[in-house]
Amino acid sequence: MKKIIMTGGGSAGHVTPNLALVPKLKELGYEIEYIGTKDGIERKIIEAEKIKYHIIASGKLRRYFDIKNFTDPFRIVKGILQAILIIRRVKPNIVFSKGGFVSVPVVIAAHFNKIPVIAHESDMTPGLANRLSAPYCTKVCVTFPESVKNIKNDKGVLTGTPIREEILKGNKSLGRKICGFEDSKPVLLIIGGSLGSKFINDTVRKVINELLMKYNVIHICGKGNLDEKLNNKKGYKQFEYISEELPHIMNAADIVISRAGANVIYELLALKKPNLLIPLSKKSSRGDQILNAASFEKRGYSMVINEDDLNETILSDKLDQLYRNKDQYISSMTASPIKNGVDGIIKVLEQYSLLNS
The missing domain is CATH 3.40.50.2000 (Glycogen Phosphorylase B;)
Structure with missing residues (x-):
């Protein structure tokens, strides 16, 4: 059976698009597991869907001064080490990241384990978490046509955003x-x-x-x-x-x-x-x-x-x-040519999952 680890958190907007992909992934035979934080909004949402949930540490990423900016990098490093161990144990074919601060350790850990990573950016320009993660991603799916040019190294793929059925x-x-x-x-x-x-x-x-x-x-x-x-x-x-x-x-x-x-x-x-x-x-x-x-x-x-x-x-x-x-x-x-992004994202996931089978 193919396996996928999903991640993303910090707000509902970083979690619910993942749920839009779940029915199609299950239909295609994927075993789905999720990596998030202990107290993040993602835990309640994902566990309600009966998806296996793994907890890691993660520091919040900030653009402003905060005393926690001095301690959170250590939490991120701890999260990377925890995610590396989880990924080695689960052995996924692919990792899908929806962004948010919890995703950064997971994406880096997947890269260290040579697991393909597909990320998704909802907004016109990448958020801080996705900007930090992008160098470790295989492809970054984007929502807006204008966004493709914001993703370096030809990694951007226009898919639209996944919408729950x-x-x-x-x-x-x-x-x-x-x-x-x-x-x-x-x-x-x-x-x-x-x-x-x-x-x-x-x-x-x-x-x-x-x-x-x-x-x-x-x-x-x-x-x-x-x-x-x-x-x-x-x-x-x-x-x-x-x-x-x-x-x-x-x-x-x-x-x-x-x-x-x-x-x-x-x-x-x-x-x-x-x-x-x-x-x-x-x-x-x-x-x-x-x-x-x-x-x-x-x-x-x-x-x-x-x-x-x-x-x-x-x-x-x-x-x-x-x-x-x-x-x-x-x-x-x-008349809009922009459609539900589920099929476009699934196509990218299937392409790189099969390469890692």
Whole structure:
């Protein structure tokens, strides 16, 4: 039986794309194991899927000064040694890395063990973990056409991003029923990323009465970000986080407000949901979401508001404009040549796995 070790962690965005590959890998006869950290979000997600999980140490990679910058390199070295032993014991045909700080020791360990490594970069430009890992990778799959040139030594392969099959199988009527919507007003879905966005939440809530005159509103606002005062608002349903019901909730949406993380915007593209993107500003990120949003705006898939420009008036006006022109956005997304990345990534994994059989 062919074996694959997967890795990636630190956020749900570094884990859930791995899950999109799992059904196809199992269908092809792969035995799947995972390497992550003891307390990372990846552990809970992966163990829930009954995939064998190995724990290693890993230091967080930072672009800013922190006292832990002096100790975390030793944790990374420890993680590399632990991953080397795990890989020698498991003897995988191939390793797949989705990035995040836990992936660096695993990728380096695979290289030392002469195991091919395929990495995937979701955003327009590589994150720090993937930049450090790239020299040890066999190929780096990328999501955006513009990204291929950012990968050195001809290692870049355009595949798109892997999308979970269940996201595409949601039921619109069930989504409305889950939220208790009884009228026929269009549904506005607000997603602030896996941790929510206080800035977006606050701006939306300032105009919630105006929005509810036009839309039923589903608000995924992040852990600890519920507003109890709004619980009894008719046509307004808020969630901290959604898992199993997410496909139905997303399918129920007529238009969407979202951050511009690569995973969510490619899900919106696959579902053909007209969307207004509010990317994280450079004040609180490396600017990857700004580049992601610009690419989607250029191709006619999204409308964009920069976070620094966002206020209640602009938000309301842009939403009205988005809804009026929703058919135009749907048409552009329908014509998109960018497809679900599962098959493209699997093709690369199969190619280099067979070479190592």
